[in-house]
Amino acid sequence: MGMHKDCERVLLTEEQIRTRVKEVASQVDRDYRGKNPLVVGILKGSIIFYADFIRCLSMPVELDFMAVSSYGSGSVSSGKLRIKKDLDRDVKGRDVIVVEDIIDSGFTLANLKLLLTERGAASVRIATLLNKADRREYDVAPDYNCFDIENEFVIGYGLDYNEQYRHLPYIGVLKRSVYEK
Ligand code: IMP
Numbered sequence: 594m595g596m597h598k599d600c601e602r603v604l605l606t607e608e609q610i611r612t613r614v615k616e617v618a619s620q621v622d623r624d625y626r627g628k629n630p631l632v633v634g635i636l637k638g639s640i641i642f643y644a645d646f647i648r649c650l651s652m653p654v655e656l657d658f659m660a661v662s663s664y665g666s667g668s669v670s671s672g673k674l675r676i677k678k679d680l681d682r683d684v685k686g687r688d689v690i691v692v693e694d695i696i697d698s699g700f701t702l703a704n705l706k707l708l709l710t711e712r713g714a715a716s717v718r719i720a721t722l723l724n725k726a727d728r729r730e731y732d733v734a735p736d737y738n739c740f741d742i743e744n745e746f747v748i749g750y751g752l753d754y755n756e757q758y759r760h761l762p763y764i765g766v767l768k769r770s771v772y773e774k
């Protein structure tokens with residue numbers, strides 16, 4: 594299968610992703626040995642990463658999901674996350690691992706971490722596939738990060754533009770012409 598026509602170039606190949614996700618997940622596997630973490634996937638962008646990630650864990654894990662969105666920028670009341678789908682499980686006393694596709698401004702994860710802590714989680718750590726460190730506006734850092742990337746809009750392996758391209762098995766840079774027209 595060739596590269597999608599809307600891709601400028603492939604940033605990370607299937608092979609590179611597979612190798613790195615295994616490395617990072619093995620680290621998590623060692624760190625959580627003897628524990629029973631609640632692994633929270635943030636819908637929908639994290640789903641492919643999530644599926645590969647949890648299959649590298651050997652401790653008993655419980656799966657749960659949340660869907661969130663931020664209010665549009667420019668709104669006065671920033672700092673509030675809108676929960677579109679909440680967790681099924683109670684996080685009180687649990688070791689929570691939040692699995693996310695990408696940290697950009699940090700708004701989503703800074704607020705989510707606060708929320709889960711307020712709900713009484715014993716610990717909250719973040720595992721992200723991608724990190725755009727230069728874009729950070731909110732004080733949050735990943736505990737586990739697969740790749741640092743530049744400030745470019747990327748798609749594939751779960752990440753979308755306008756709900757498209759999530760199924761691509763690699764991560765590519767989206768052509769500017771797609772979102773500038
Ligand atoms: P943050 O709250 O600003 O950190 O934004 C995180 C969210 O922005 C991610 O969960 C993605 O949905 C979205 N996002 C940021 N950068 C990209 C990108 O390059 N491609 C696709 N989605 C992105």
Ligand code: MG
Nearest residue numbers: 636637638694
């Ligand atoms: Mg997202």
